[in-house]
Amino acid sequence: MAKLILTQEVTGLGAAGDVVDVKNGYARNYLLPRGFATLWTRGGEKQIESIKAARETRAVKSLEEAQALAAKLQESPVRLTVTAGEGGRLFGAVKAADVADAVKEAGLGDLDKRVVTLPTAIKATGRYQAHARLHEDVLAVIDLDVVGDKSKKK
Known part of the structure; x- marks a missing residue:
């Protein structure tokens, strides 16, 4: 299993900024090449916060x-x-x-x-x-x- 941080919303998986566990092939062949996710690291909390902040500004407010x-x-x-x-x-x-x-x-x-x-x-x-x-x-x-x-x- 691969642990990833989603950079965009993926239908059925999660929204931008979510940390998800997916199978290695799905991560390697679909999510990572298309830029839908990045690999999770310990320093990724800052990245998660910036992704969520960007999502909040794009999202409809209420x-x-x-x-x-x-x-x-x-x-x-x-x-x-x-x-x-x-x-x-x-x-x-x-x-x-x-x-x-x-x-x-x-x-x-x-x-x-x-x-x-x-x-x-x-x-x-x-x-x-x-x-x-x-x-x-x-x-x-x-x-x-x-x-x-x-x-x-x-």
Whole structure:
């Protein structure tokens, strides 16, 4: 077993700053190469505190604010304009950062891309859903309306 400090939230494992024990292969092949965790050391308490402080500043401050933001996000679909070809196929795929930017452009609030998850890969135009973990107790479902635009350039 490997003892790690999470640097980002990992679904089903923990939040940034948590100390977790995972199997060696999971740590070596997934968490460490992707930057989701660092090895735990005795001097890691300072690192844990700085990670938790950074998480606190990024996080929505209170449960009430998170619930209000979730209600606002669930009111209407967010329009996401992307470059698409024939038949509505996208050039690439929609990422969590794209969803966070679209929410900001729609005037619904600022979301950190790390709180947004996409249950399915979005590779064509249409209607989709994304999830945003705004608080430990608040999960918002964002309806996405992915629209193709042949003239849009990145």
